[in-house]
Amino acid sequence: MTTPDKALVHSSAHGPAHSPDAPPPVLGPGHTLSTVTDKISEIVLTAPPPRSWYVGLAIAFSLVMVLFWAITVLLWRGVGIWGINVPVAWGFAIVNFVWWIGIGHAGTLISAILLLLRQSWRTSINRFAEAMTLFAVSCAGLFPLLHMGRPWFFYWMMPYPNTMGLWPQFRSPLVWDVFAVSTYATVSLLFWYVGLIPDLATLRDRSRHRIGRKIYGMLAMGWRGSALHWHRYETAYLLLAGLATPLVISVHTVVSFDFAVAQVPGWHTTIFPPYFVAGAIFSGFAMVVTLAVPLRSVYGLQDFITERHLDNMAKIMLATGWIVAYGYAMEAFLGWYSGSQPEQYVLWNRLTGPYRYQYWALLTCNIAVPQLMWSRTVRRTGWMLFIVAVLINVGMWQERYIIVVTSLHREFLPSSWGMYAGTRWDWALFIGTIGLFLALLFLFLRLLPMISIFEMRTLVEEEKHGRGAHANHGHKTNPPPDDIAAEGGTAS
């Protein structure tokens, strides 16, 4: 993976300067072990946060206040303040849950699956993508909890001996979901923390502040980079990646079972698991791009998050977008082919019924707009890709809305048909979780290295030696950067 870029790594620039056939490099020119370490750790340790960080955090924090307000009113007055009712008893809570969980999936995909596939370009985006996963799962977890109405009894969902003599019904997908989502949250946190340990040690050693040293030191747990430790560390990290890979597939599969195991028209179909997983990856990468494009320009990280990353992520979105389009087509086909009147009506209702605008909006955002990414210019131009990614995020939210609402609002019995719309409390809660997500992300950018430093150092070594590379294109057109000379001044 790294070899084709080798010749380009040390050339003058990425972007229009290189030949159109070769992909841009995964790392900007002239970086050494010390420059990547310093550049990434100084964002946390010394550099004052950019003004946009304060503005962003202020906005996000205000939205967190909206979230607290919405939760407080909800707990005081009950779920009746939401738009849910019979026949649509799920509404925003489940729409947002599925949307947020899906967004989290790209983080695990980047950190685990691309690690196993030896895609070294993942290195500079995996840390914040994993952070994104954690924060998205936190937001997702809020919705089913609040939807229960009495969230303080959440532990009733766990199997434990209790005085009521009751146990969870393990034949229900909703219980599977409890296990899937809590396992996913736990394993994502472990994976993220294990990845952070060597970088926390770097921050401990580079921090000039006494309290900073203490806190990073405690979090680093005394990591000292021993060869024995690294050996076990790499084994454990690889095994975690191997465990997280089927896990991430299972999570959205189980989420789709919440729908597919039910008999409701439009839900009861076998395409749901693969289509949900592809949709999750699609929306997750859209969110990674939505975050990465502003990040790289605000923090000047174009050397680390290069056009190559944008290009690759765009290609993944394009591919998963087509799987999602296939899912829509299959849903429609099976609705028609089933010969069942309610199933056929679901399709007709989506196309022409009261929620047709949302349905056409989702088709536009999720199928039509992503086709722009066939163009190399769109894939490699930050702002264009940003717009596409935001529209995909909107489209994927519409998708979940359509799945949840259109199927429920006109089920088998026309006598029990009804309409659904979110109330201002539904919106407040949804917008509040966006604020929570962003606020956690802003704090993460300030307090922890947003790019994995030790993996970037490995990448520097690989670029230098052309290791981990296949034999083709291995021309050493440029000498490796003079690490010794470059470091001489800064060493002591």
Add this chain to the structure above:
Amino acid sequence: MSEQLDTATGLYGLLAEFREPEQVVAAARAARSAGYRRLDGYSPQPVEGLAEAIGHRTSKVPLLVLIGGVVGCLAGFFLQYWTMGVAYPINVGGRPLNSWPAWVPVMFELTVLVAALTAVLGMLGLNGLPMPYHPLFHVRRFEGATRNRFFLCIEARDPLFDREATAAFLERQRPLEVYEVPW
């Protein structure tokens, strides 16, 4: 030896600093063939071959993770078998109480959960972490081990260890510096 620290309490070992990963691997190999057994390398990122060069062969982590996964899977099965079949049986149209296909998702999730916890706790436990204090942190330049420098430490508990001879041996490996590591 630039940093002559107070060594009245004895030494932890001698630490050599290198600029390139290949140098530390070569030095570790040389130390092994010179008969040293209590040694360890330190680096800012994993260095290929360094663990082998200091004499580390296999890791127990994979076996532990396998055991963790099997335990999680079986625990998942018996949790559901017992609760659904014994403790709180519900007869749904005469269907079997041991409805194991419906239990696969939870068995799978518990397999992954216990295996992942074992991987992390096993790795930390075998590494002896958390360990907030370590003699190496006395050497100021050891900060480079988390930035851009590579270190080899020959520990004083090695039977062959001799303050003068070992220092001379390390100097022959062309390090940037050799430091004494006090307790």
